[in-house]
Amino acid sequence: MFKLVVVVVILYVLLIHLWHIQYLKQEDATVNSNIFSNVAVFLLLWSYIKCCTTDSFVIKRNIRDSETASYHTCSICHHRKLPRTHHCRKCNRCVVKMDHHCPWVGHCVGERNYKHYVLFLMYTTLSLFDVIVASVKRIVTPNDWSNYAIVFTATVALAQLVLMCSVGYLLVWHLMQCAHNCTTIEWYQNQKNSRHHASKLATFPWPKTFPIKSPYDGGLYSNFQQVFGRYFLWLVPIIDTNNEVGTQSGNENNNKATKNIV
Numbered sequence: 001m002f003k004l005v006v007v008v009v010i011l012y013v014l015l016i017h018l019w020h021i022q023y024l025k026q027e028d029a030t031v032n033s034n035i036f037s038n039v040a041v042f043l044l045l046w047s048y049i050k051c052c053t054t055d056s057f058v059i060k061r062n063i064r065d066s067e068t069a070s071y072h073t074c075s076i077c078h079h080r081k082l083p084r085t086h087h088c089r090k091c092n093r094c095v096v097k098m099d100h101h102c103p104w105v106g107h108c109v110g111e112r113n114y115k116h117y118v119l120f121l122m123y124t125t126l127s128l129f130d131v132i133v134a135s136v137k138r139i140v141t142p143n144d145w146s147n148y149a150i151v152f153t154a155t156v157a158l159a160q161l162v163l164m165c166s167v168g169y170l171l172v173w174h175l176m177q178c179a180h181n182c183t184t185i186e187w188y189q190n191q192k193n194s195r196h197h198a199s200k201l202a203t204f205p206w207p208k209t210f211p212i213k214s215p216y217d218g219g220l221y222s223n224f225q226q227v228f229g230r231y232f233l234w235l236v237p238i239i240d241t242n243n244e245v246g247t248q249s250g251n252e253n254n255n256k257a258t259k260n261i262v
Contacts, residue, residue: 056110
């Protein structure tokens with residue numbers, strides 16, 4: 001079942017979209033602009049719902065007995081887990097390739113829903129930008145609008161601008177992490193272990209703050225393929241179950257990393 005916060009987010013998106021289509025674009029809307037707005041919001045909600053309904057919790061049957069030498073045991077839940085797996089104290093479960101616990105999703109973002117999360121951020125940024133552009137056009141050419149309507153529209157547009165910058169900030173963050181095959185947890189651990197950032201963590205993951213020689217980094221295209229699958233599925237929240245190249249590359253990198261750690 002959806003948590004309350006998930007329902008609130010979905011209702012907020014639909015409300016803003018209704019405001020956008022029926023109020024901001026009612027006089028000068030074109031077919032193409034409405035198609036773009038509708039498709040962007042559809043992909044936004046699709047990605048968000050997929051992210052909320054897909055978890056990355058450890059499943060016991062995913063680990064074969066012949067492979068136990070490569071795995072370690074969680075000290076809290078005592079499950080054997082894959083490399084890059086971490087225990088979330090809020091979910092009280094181990095999460096495969098855990099990135100972070102997201103309260104807006106209702107659980108953790110990990111290997112199986114990370115693509116959906118990044119796409120959600122991307123389509124949210126695009127949709128908010130679309131709303132802001134339409135708001136500015138209506139403010140500049142208000143026609144018969146009252147001063148109250150103009151001030152209200154400007155206030156809503158300002159709030160959407162702040163939200164777009166915040167979500168866009170996260171989008172850039174996670175795109176850089178995808179490019180380096182690095183999770184948020186691994187990035188913070190690298191910062192703590194770095195002499196340059198020993199006393200103070202960097203406030204933004206600039207390219208120079210990522211591990212220079214990450215055991216999981218298989219190259220730009222391979223890194224993106226591990227997250228998004230084959231290129232023709234990159235923009236839709238569908239998990240590529242036939243992504244053999246990305247899966248093999250990811251397994252090889254994880255095995256190398258495990259050997260280096262051991």
